[in-house]
Amino acid sequence: MRFPFGFGQKRAPEQRRQPILVGSRMVEILTHLKIQAEKLNRTYQRLAARDRELFEACIRAEQELDRDRATIYANEIAQLRKMSRTILRSQISLEKVILRLETVKEFGDVMNVLAPATRIIKQVQSELTGLVPEVAHNLRMVDEMLEGIIVEAGNVTGATVSVMVADSEARRILEEASEIAAQRMNNQFPELPENLRERGQTARDNVA
Secondary structure (H helix, E strand, C coil): CCCCCCCCCCCCHHHHHHHHHHHHHHHHHHHHHHHHHHHHHHHHHHHHHHHHHHHHHHHHHHHCCCHHHHHHHHHHHHHHHHHHHHHHHHHHHHHHHHHHHCCCCCHHHHHHHHHHHHHHHHHHHHHHCCCCHHHHHHHHHHHHHHHHHHHHHHHHHCCCCCHHHHHHHHHHHHHHHHHHHHHHHHHHCCCCCHHHHHHHHHHHHHHC
């Protein structure tokens, strides 16, 4: 005779529920993170397009011997590339977090994966606050969701993770993202002539 599920059977409710709960919430969190990563990608592409326009204008001004205008363009390019680097690094960091979160299947995985992930998201959120406020705001909400899972997992399993280990792992991932971002930008963005870089730097130093 086949009994209805749960009738005449012993089971551990929390253990049965854990993978389901973690899985459903991970899907929601991953969806949010992928949306934010795509928003950063679109922002970066817009900045890259603007960089190409400014670069061409800067070279034309230099060819026309309009040094003042060329210097202004060089400064704008420097500032834009600084923003682009931050946004690209943030995008890559989120993509790395997404890959890690996709490995979480049950509460036993939570501490080792989510603890560094929350630190990365906090760092990315901080860097984007003044650049892409909407993404920064959404990441804060994602971080709160992750923190909730970590607290629940700790209560259920009693597991903890070393703060030092979590910080070290997060720092390693952020450094990798920074290196990848720098390499991509070196390959994608044309380099200004040395004389323009020097004049742009002098102008920025004078303002400072």
